[in-house]
Amino acid sequence: xxxxxxxxxxxxxxxxxxxxxxxxxxxxxxxxxxxxxxxxxxxxxxxxxxxxxxxxxxxx
Numbered sequence: 248x249x250x251x252x253x254x255x256x257x258x259x260x261x262x263x264x265x266x267x268x269x270x271x272x273x274x275x276x277x278x279x280x281x282x283x284x285x286x287x288x289x290x291x292x293x294x295x296x297x298x299x300x301x302x303x304x305x306x307x
Contacts, residue, residue, distance in 0.1 A: 263291030
């Protein structure tokens with residue numbers, strides 16, 4: 248179950264990072280788009296952090 252949780256968080260984190268970076272770098276024509284990209288990037292980093300913390304936590 249821990250592996251599935253980590254995998255789901257990892258996939259969601261990667262997708263959020265792709266959306267966030269895409270919005271920041273390529274699609275941001277206004278400050279609102281850049282802010283949404285920054286928010287999506289922060290969400291993606293948080294999901295990746297939770298996934299790695301769950302993967303490397305030794306307690307069951």
